[in-house]
Amino acid sequence: MMLARTRRVSFRCCAGYLAHGKTVSSCRSCSSRVDGKSIDPSLGLTDEQRALQETVTLFARQELEPMRRKWDEEEIFPKGVLKKAADLGFGGLYVSEEGGGTGMSRLDASIVIEALAAGCTSTTAYLSIHNMCAWMVDKFGDRSHHGRLVRDMTSMEQFASYCLTEPNAGSDAGSLRSTAVLKGNEYILNGSKAFISGGGDSDVYIVMAKTGMIEDGPKAITCFAVPKDSPGLSFGKKEKKLGWNSQPTRAVFFEDCRIPAVNRVGGLNQGFMIAMNGLNGGRLNIASCSLGAAQQSLELAIDHVSHREQFGQTLSKFQNIQFELAGMATDLVASRLLVRQAAAALDSELSSRVALCCMAKQFATDHCHHICDRALQLFGGYGYLKDYPVEQFLRDTRVHRILEGTNEIMKVMVSRELLK
Numbered sequence: 030m031m032l033a034r035t036r037r038v039s040f041r042c043c044a045g046y047l048a049h050g051k052t053v054s055s056c057r058s059c060s061s062r063v064d065g066k067s068i069d070p071s072l073g074l075t076d077e078q079r080a081l082q083e084t085v086t087l088f089a090r091q092e093l094e095p096m097r098r099k100w101d102e103e104e105i106f107p108k109g110v111l112k113k114a115a116d117l118g119f120g121g122l123y124v125s126e127e128g129g130g131t132g133m134s135r136l137d138a139s140i141v142i143e144a145l146a147a148g149c150t151s152t153t154a155y156l157s158i159h160n161m162c163a164w165m166v167d168k169f170g171d172r173s174h175h176g177r178l179v180r181d182m183t184s185m186e187q188f189a190s191y192c193l194t195e196p197n198a199g200s201d202a203g204s205l206r207s208t209a210v211l212k213g214n215e216y217i218l219n220g221s222k223a224f225i226s227g228g229g230d231s232d233v234y235i236v237m238a239k240t241g242m243i244e245d246g247p248k249a250i251t252c253f254a255v256p257k258d259s260p261g262l263s264f265g266k267k268e269k270k271l272g273w274n275s276q277p278t279r280a281v282f283f284e285d286c287r288i289p290a291v292n293r294v295g296g297l298n299q300g301f302m303i304a305m306n307g308l309n310g311g312r313l314n315i316a317s318c319s320l321g322a323a324q325q326s327l328e329l330a331i332d333h334v335s336h337r338e339q340f341g342q343t344l345s346k347f348q349n350i351q352f353e354l355a356g357m358a359t360d361l362v363a364s365r366l367l368v369r370q371a372a373a374a375l376d377s378e379l380s381s382r383v384a385l386c387c388m389a390k391q392f393a394t395d396h397c398h399h400i401c402d403r404a405l406q407l408f409g410g411y412g413y414l415k416d417y418p419v420e421q422f423l424r425d426t427r428v429h430r431i432l433e434g435t436n437e438i439m440k441v442m443v444s445r446e447l448l449k
Contacts, residue, residue: 063328068358070143070324070365078140085141088117089148097149100275101421104267106230107152107275111159112185119145119156121163121183123310128167129180135310136372139317143365146321150425153321155276157314158226162189162235165307166254169295178233178254187232191311192222192255192281193304200438202237203247203301207283209238214290216253218261218283224432228279229264232257236283237300250300254292261286272424309375309383311433312390316368316397319429322422323361323397326404329419330354333408344407353407357400364393384446391439394429401426 063069071079092110100107114120122138124130133141138160145153163182166175181187198205207220218238225234234255241249255262265280295303331354334344344350371389374382401423405412412419430436 062332068324068327068361070140070320073369074140078137081137082140082144084117085119085144086147088114089145093145093148093152097152097275097418097421098415100149100152101272101425102274102415104274104277106155106227106277108185108188108230111152111156111188114145114156115183115185118183120159120185121167121179122160124160124163124167124179124183128163128172128176129183130163130167131183134372135313135375136369138310139313139368139372142314142317143321143324146318147325148321149275150318150322150422151273151275154273154315154318154425154429155226157318158191158311159185159189161307161311161314162191162233164310165235165252165303166294168306169252169299169303170254171291174291175254175294182233188227188230190225190227190231190234190281191307192225192234192236194223194225195221196223196280200435202304203250205237205239205250206243207236207238208243209240209251209253211240211290215287216290216293218253218255218286218288220283222281224268224278225281226273226276226278228277228281229267230277234262234281235294236281237304238283240298240300247301249298250304251297252294252300252303253288254294255283255286255288256292259286259288271427272421273428305383308433309386312386312439313368313372313375315429315433316364316371316390316393319394319397319426320361320365320368322426323357323364323400326401326419326422327354327357327361329417330357330404330407333411350407353403357403360396360400364389364396368393381446384443387434387439387442390433391436391443394426395436398423398426398430 071082074082092113096107099105118131119141121128121130122133122141123135126132142153142157145156163179166182167179178187182189193202195205195207207218207222209216209218220238236253236255237250238253239249240251261284263282268278270278334350337344368389371385374385401419405419405423408417408419411417
């Protein structure tokens with residue numbers, strides 16, 4: 030069953046799906062403990078958006094949350110569950126309906142990603158990157174050549190990875206040195222990419238490579254769709270990471286890697302523009318992942334301090350704890366409002382959309398990671414144990430401040446808009 034935009038979908042409660050004949054908007058047995066409070070993530074949403082949010086929340090509780098710890102500890106990439114998510118339309122949230130996607134607004138996509146991330150932040154982060162790749166091919170690719178690929182990506186018959194970063198080209202993405210040379214009806218790629226989510230497991234790689242002089246920088250970058258079985262494509266070892274353990278990360282190598290010329294996505298030397306357009310949405314996606322993790326961490330902390338007793342009373346009775354919770358709640362709500370404002374700006378194609386997406390990514394990922402850290406502190410020694418989920422939320426959100434453009438680069442981009 031695919032979600033068509035924000036259409037109501039019949040689900041049953043956490044016991045499973047499609048029973049009792051209830052829509053999610055009428056089912057209250059799974060209601061959040063924060064309904065109607067200031068940190069309720071449904072505040073300000075339309076009835077249709079609330080129905081969408083509750084549907085996704087049920088999926089996250091049913092399919093993601095129970096397996097989160099196992100996937101993390103055993104480093105399992107849950108392809109089967111991700112394909113279930115694709116059955117609901119989560120493999121192409123803002124891919125056009127013509128391309129086989131759900132055709133959601135960026136705001137609605139943010140709502141979905143936040144709700145999923147509360148179940149498993151790491152798995153949702155991979156899904157968000159996959160969505161960015163699918164959108165890029167749908168938006169800029171030639172549908173006569175890439176239409177089947179986009180449909181396979183939205184159904185997650187093919188998993189996608191985004192390949193921009195290189196060992197010596199991180200924040201300075203325009204300085205990448207991977208090359209693509211046209212010979213006859215093929216491009217031959219040489220070079221390497223670093224820190225690639227899904228690397229070695231994904232089926233298609235959206236690659237940025239130089240098609241002109243290296244010194245031409247961003248003006249000479251072109252985008253390509255490289256299938257996993259392409260001759261000359263190989264992968265490094267699976268990286269051991271602090272977090273994001275439910276998705277593999279590897280280096281990707283191109284050694285005279287041959288792909289058909291029709292695998293070029295967009296025009297010649299348009300790759301940097303395509304990459305940056307993709308990252309506008311990617312930054313909102315990662316910020317939304319941080320929101321889901323922070324929401325869960327705060328709710329868990331509230332529950333803990335309401336029951337944990339010290340000095341003859343619950344921790345919630347101490348004013349210092351009350352102030353801490355208030356600060357966490359304020360940071361969470363401010364982050365969510367900024368993310369949704371940026372999403373609305375991207376939907377409306379406002380001239381300020383790039384700066385707002387950068388603001389949202391920097392502010393939300395910084396503050397939401399800090400919320401997870403403060404939640405762990407409120408748990409005391411228990412928070413440091415893997416029996417409690419707050420430590421995983423802390424680990425999984427740390428990298429959000431680095432990828433899709435470091436938060437320092439986000440500040441650079443905001444200041445450029447202000448000073449131009």
